[in-house]
Amino acid sequence: MVGKRKPKLAVWKFASCDGCQLCLLDCEDELLAVAGEIEIANFPEASHRVVKGPYDISFVEGSITTPHDAERIHKVRRASKFLVTIGACATAGGIQALRNFADVSEYTSIVYPSPEYIKTLNKSTPIADHVPVDFELRGCPINKYQLVEVLSAFLNGRKPNIPAYSVCMECKMRGIVCVMVARGIPCLGPVTQAGCGALCPSYDRGCYGCFGPKETPNTSALGEAWKRLNVEDRDIVRAFRGVNAYAEPFRKASEAYEK
Amino acid sequence: MTKRQENIAVLESEGLGYLVQALIDKGYEVLGPRIKDGAVTYDQIETVRDLPIGWTDRQEPGSYRLVKSGKKTYFDYAVGPHSWKKYLHPPETRLWEARRDEQGFTVIEPERETAKKALLGVRPCELQALAIQDTVFTGGPYLAPGYQERRSNLFIVAVNCVRPGGTCFCASMKTGPKATSGFDLALTEILESGRHYFVVEVGSASGEELLSDLPTKVADDAEKEAAAKAMERATAKMGRELDTKGIRELLYKCFDDPHWQTVADRCFSCGNCTMVCPTCFCVNVEDGTDLSGQQAERWSRWDSCFTRDFSYIHGGSIRFTVKARYRQWMTHKLAYWLDQFGTLGCVGCGRCITWCPAGIDITEEVRALRDKEQSEKVQSV
Incomplete structure (x- = not known):
C-alpha cells in the first residue's frame, strides 16, 4: 500500500450514550494499527482536529430522535462513501425507542421544567430508516473485535466475518x-x-x-x-x-x- | 482376541485411582467427566476426586438437572452437553496463515497437535460417534487437517451405561448400552450389596498393557453375571425409542409432508442440536486479514445447517425457511447419511432432545411422521 492515500475515517454521534464510539478507543492493542492504516479525520471524541470530508468510511452511532438529526444524517450520508452504523441505537433505535410505545409529550412534560423548549420526534428510529446503510454492526455496546474486523474487511476489500446466527x-x-x-x-x-x-x-x-x-x-x-x-x-x-x-x-x- | 475376551478382569473401586494415575504416568492428559455449571461436562481429570461422585441427572426434552444420588458411584450419569468431538474436531482451528513478503507471500502451516490424550468415561453411543466421525474425516480421499493426528494419540476408557438417561435411545440405534468395540478398556461399574467394583474388558494391546499394571483379578462368574444383568436392566430402562425400520424410505416419502411446518413453528433454528450432536461435523471456512493486509488467516469454525448462511449460494440462502433447515438436519441424520457414509448419523445419545431449548424430540418427530404415513396407508386401502 506504499504511496497510497490512507482512507479517511469519520465517527458521527446521534442520540446515544457514546459507549460504541468508546469501543474504538478501547481497541488498545489494535488502535495503533488502526491509526497506521487509516486517517482518523473526524472523531470529536478522540481529537479536536477535524479534516474536511468526504470520508471513505463513516461510523454512525446513535438513533434519530430530533428534527435536526433527521436532516443532519442526510449530510453525513452525502459526505460518506461507506457508511456503517454501530450499536443498538443506530441499528434499532436504542433504549430511547421505548418512547415509540408511549406518548413522548407526556415524557417531556414530566422530565423537563420547560418542555416547550424541547424539539423532539415522536419516535426514535434507526439510521437505516432515513438513509441507505452499507453495513450494520450490532450490539450494546458493539464488540471491539467485530469493529476491527469490519475495518480490516473494508481496508482489504472483503466481506466481514460477522455471523448472523444465534x-x-x-x-x-x-x-x-x-x-x-x-x-x-x-x-x-x-x-x-x-x-x-x-x-x-x-x-x-x-x-x-x-x-x-x-x-x-x-x-x-x-x-x-x-x-x-x-x-x-x-x-x-x-x-x-x-x-x-x-x-x-x-x-x-x-x-x-x-x- | 479370544484370549482377551476370556480375560475379563475385576478392578475394585479403589483401583480406579490407580488407573487414572497409570495413564498420567504414561504421559496422557486424562480427560473425563466433571461437574461444571450445573452439568456433567468433559474436562481435564487429575484425580478420581474430580469425577462426579454421587451425582446423577434427570433429563427431559429441553431440561437437564443434576441430582444427588447419595451413592458413591463415579459414572451414574447419562451424557451431558459436551461431547468428545470438542477435542477431536475443535470448535475452531486455524488451517493456515500467510504473510506478505518480497517474493509475494509465504504460507505458514499450523503446528499439529500431538499431545497424548486419554478419554475416561466414553459411553458406547459416543464410541459409535467417534467411529462415524472417523469415516467422515478420514474415510474418503481427502483427510480433515489434524484429525488423524489427534485421533491416533488417544487412549479410550469406555464406561458402559448402567443407568440410561431420560432422553437416551441407544438401544434403538444399536449403539449401546454396552460397548462392543473401539475402546482400549471398557468398564462396567457395579455397586451391589455394599460392594463397589468395575468389571473390565480389554479391547486392545495397549489396554492390556495398562491393565497389567493395575491391581486386578480375573472376574468370576458371579461378577460377570452382575455386569451382564446390569446391561439387561439398562436396555429395559431406555428413556426413549426410535423405530429405524425403513427410516430412509419413510423420510424420503415424507419430504413434502406438512408436519415439517409444525416442527418449524416450535424450532428456534438456534443450532443447539447440531452443536451438542457428537456426529455433526459441519464447519464454515473463514478467511480473514489483519488491518494492514500483511497477514491472512484461514479458520475452520463449527457451523450448523440451522443457520441461514450455511446454505448461502450465490445471492441467497437455499434453505431460507426453518422448515427446510429442520428437514435437512433430520433427513441427513436418518436417511442421507446412509447413502453418504453407509450408517445412520444418529447414535441415540439424546443430547439434541435434552439441549433443545424448545424441547423438540427427534424420536417424537419420527413417530409423528410414521403415524401419519401409516394412517394414510390405511385410508388408501
Whole structure:
C-alpha cells in the first residue's frame, strides 16, 4: 500500500450514550494499527482536529430522535462513501425507542421544567430508516473485535466475518452449559444474534438480547418456552423491550404479549 | 482376541485411582467427566476426586438437572452437553496463515497437535460417534487437517451405561448400552450389596498393557453375571425409542409432508442440536486479514445447517425457511447419511432432545411422521 492515500475515517454521534464510539478507543492493542492504516479525520471524541470530508468510511452511532438529526444524517450520508452504523441505537433505535410505545409529550412534560423548549420526534428510529446503510454492526455496546474486523474487511476489500446466527452457537462453541436447559433461567439467546461471545450466559445469566434479533428469530416460540418456565406475560414484554425494543421481531413479540 | 475376551478382569473401586494415575504416568492428559455449571461436562481429570461422585441427572426434552444420588458411584450419569468431538474436531482451528513478503507471500502451516490424550468415561453411543466421525474425516480421499493426528494419540476408557438417561435411545440405534468395540478398556461399574467394583474388558494391546499394571483379578462368574444383568436392566430402562425400520424410505416419502411446518413453528433454528450432536461435523471456512493486509488467516469454525448462511449460494440462502433447515438436519441424520457414509448419523445419545431449548424430540418427530404415513396407508386401502 506504499504511496497510497490512507482512507479517511469519520465517527458521527446521534442520540446515544457514546459507549460504541468508546469501543474504538478501547481497541488498545489494535488502535495503533488502526491509526497506521487509516486517517482518523473526524472523531470529536478522540481529537479536536477535524479534516474536511468526504470520508471513505463513516461510523454512525446513535438513533434519530430530533428534527435536526433527521436532516443532519442526510449530510453525513452525502459526505460518506461507506457508511456503517454501530450499536443498538443506530441499528434499532436504542433504549430511547421505548418512547415509540408511549406518548413522548407526556415524557417531556414530566422530565423537563420547560418542555416547550424541547424539539423532539415522536419516535426514535434507526439510521437505516432515513438513509441507505452499507453495513450494520450490532450490539450494546458493539464488540471491539467485530469493529476491527469490519475495518480490516473494508481496508482489504472483503466481506466481514460477522455471523448472523444465534448466541447459542457462541455458547456451545465456548462449552458454556445452557442456562435455560440446565437451570431454567429465561434466556433470549435462541433469538438473539451472536457477537458478544455469550457474555451473560458465561456468568450464569440469561441473554438480554443486546445484539438484537438473529436471522429468522422465532420469538413467539421463545415466548412460549419462557411461559413453560413460569415467566409471566408482562415479564416477556419487558425482556423484549430492552435496547433493541424497536427491532421489528422484538417489537412484534412484545406487542403480542402485551395484549 | 479370544484370549482377551476370556480375560475379563475385576478392578475394585479403589483401583480406579490407580488407573487414572497409570495413564498420567504414561504421559496422557486424562480427560473425563466433571461437574461444571450445573452439568456433567468433559474436562481435564487429575484425580478420581474430580469425577462426579454421587451425582446423577434427570433429563427431559429441553431440561437437564443434576441430582444427588447419595451413592458413591463415579459414572451414574447419562451424557451431558459436551461431547468428545470438542477435542477431536475443535470448535475452531486455524488451517493456515500467510504473510506478505518480497517474493509475494509465504504460507505458514499450523503446528499439529500431538499431545497424548486419554478419554475416561466414553459411553458406547459416543464410541459409535467417534467411529462415524472417523469415516467422515478420514474415510474418503481427502483427510480433515489434524484429525488423524489427534485421533491416533488417544487412549479410550469406555464406561458402559448402567443407568440410561431420560432422553437416551441407544438401544434403538444399536449403539449401546454396552460397548462392543473401539475402546482400549471398557468398564462396567457395579455397586451391589455394599460392594463397589468395575468389571473390565480389554479391547486392545495397549489396554492390556495398562491393565497389567493395575491391581486386578480375573472376574468370576458371579461378577460377570452382575455386569451382564446390569446391561439387561439398562436396555429395559431406555428413556426413549426410535423405530429405524425403513427410516430412509419413510423420510424420503415424507419430504413434502406438512408436519415439517409444525416442527418449524416450535424450532428456534438456534443450532443447539447440531452443536451438542457428537456426529455433526459441519464447519464454515473463514478467511480473514489483519488491518494492514500483511497477514491472512484461514479458520475452520463449527457451523450448523440451522443457520441461514450455511446454505448461502450465490445471492441467497437455499434453505431460507426453518422448515427446510429442520428437514435437512433430520433427513441427513436418518436417511442421507446412509447413502453418504453407509450408517445412520444418529447414535441415540439424546443430547439434541435434552439441549433443545424448545424441547423438540427427534424420536417424537419420527413417530409423528410414521403415524401419519401409516394412517394414510390405511385410508388408501
